[in-house]
Amino acid sequence: MAVPQDYDPLAPETFDSPHATFAELRRSCPMARSEAFDGFWMLTRHADIRAVLDEPLLYTTRVRNVVPGGSATGRRPPLHLDPPEHTPYRRAIDRALGAARIEGMTAMIKGHADRLLRAYRHAGGGDLVDLYSSPLAALVFADWFFLDPNQSAHLWATSKEFVKAWEHFDAEAVSRTSATLYDLARDLVAERRRHPRSPDHDPISSLLAATDADNVALPDEMLVGCVRQILVVGLVAPPIFVGSVAVHLSRDQALQHRLRAEPELLPAAIEEFLRLYTPYRGFARAPVHEVMLHGRTVAANEPIALAYASANRDETVFEDPDCFRLDRPNIRQHLAFGRGPHRCAGMAMARVELLVAVRALLDGTTRFELAGDVRMSGMPEVGPIYVPLRVV
Known part of the structure; x- marks a missing residue:
């Protein structure tokens, strides 16, 4: 017999259905319960999520920082640690x-x-995520890490397998691919010990040069865990986001034409797209002691998923939240990159990557449109992982 629950992350989704679900939860059940993934709570209102993010000593990342999942292969800073x-x-x-x-x-x-x-255009289009936005994200990270071509290919292939394992909630495949990523992280750390680069440019060299509050070098396994964390953190969300933008612009040909003709509007457009299509619903915190939220008791260490994608369409914060509006006066209130000590470290690079990706898509085409149904990601992300386009 099915366990009654307020939210089912395993239900089939269309491009629009998650946002309709979030809107209903904000209205009637802002502190929702799900029995999936061993059970979790989910907050959907902007004010509630912001309040949790602003109290890192009460709501910790040490127990659960994402739903579904948990670290089976060791702690990975900085996300698995608190200040x-x-x-x-x-x-x-x-x-x-x-x-x-x-x-x-x-x-x-x-x-x-x-x-x-x-x-992509020469091929006449196809799946934008697999052929364009996903390899672009991998190449950007390869450049940031100064990977050689073989390392880059290995990272992208393993990361794609890792992401697909998460999409299918295949615990064995997640564990196997995570271990492969750990091996790559260890190899890269050993390589940088032999041949360090500028800490101002290379994240691994910067970590090797870092010390804790007692001026002691960071522990080897924690350092490797950190490299493993950041190897994939930027390979999942950008492809989904670019896919969402492509779907939106396929539906709104007038906006597509306008942004192609007036590229100076793109920075503001990207910010509004980040609000509309935030690709996260599963970043999580757990209270260090029992708390009461919206009349519901949350025990210590129970995971609370923070639906950023819902918060950014909260009608009490953003007028006409489901509509695209350039230059919203309060656009900086969106939580696409989180907030507080765990706010996305790579948000400046992400903004550049996303701006360049969307502009190249517009500049390299005269028109694009959907050529079939999209396929959606599972939790913790939200958004399309398959976006078939026809391009001209």
Whole structure:
């Protein structure tokens, strides 16, 4: 007999259905319960999610930082740690994502996007995620990590297998591919010990140069875990987001034409698309002691999923939340990159990558439209993982 629940993340989804579900939960059940994935709670309102993110000492990432899942292969900072333990890892990552480093990568990102888009258009289109946005994300991370072509191919192939394992909730495949990623992380750390690069440009060298509050080098396994964490963190969300934008612009040909003709509007458009199509619903926290939220008791260490995608369409914060509006006066209130000490470290690079990716798609085509049904991701993401387009 099925267990009654407020939210079923395993229900089939269309491109629009998750947002309709979130809207109903915001209205009638803002603290929802699901028995999937060993059971979890889910917050859907902007104010509630923001309040949790603003209290990292009460709502920890140590127990569960994402639904579904948990670390079966060791702790991976900074996401698996709370302040102040997470801070030296976060500072090291931030150091390798400075403005000069991102500016230096912009031309490389554009080169990758233009080359992939030419091949995509020559083929007449196809699955935008598999042929364009996913390989682009892999190439961007390969550049950031200074990977050679063999390492880049290995990372992309393993990461694709890892993501598919999550999509099918295949625990054995997740464990196997995660172990492969750990092996790659160990190899990269050993290589950087032999041949260090500038800590201002290379995240691994920056981590190796970092110390904790007592001026002690970071522990080897935690350092490897951190590299393993960031190897894949930027390979999942950007492809889904670019796919969502492509679906939206396929449906709104007038906006597609306008953004192609007026590229100066793209930075504001990307920010509004980030609000509309935030690709996360499963980042999680757990209270360190029992709490009461919307009349429901949450025990210590029970996971609470934070539906960023729902928060960013909260009608009490964003007027006409399901509509695309350029230059929303309060657009900076969106939570697409999270908030607080675990706010996305790579958000500046992500904004550049997404802007370049969408502009290349527009510049490299005169028109594109959907050529079939999209296929949606499972939790913790939300958005399309298969976007068939016909391009001209």
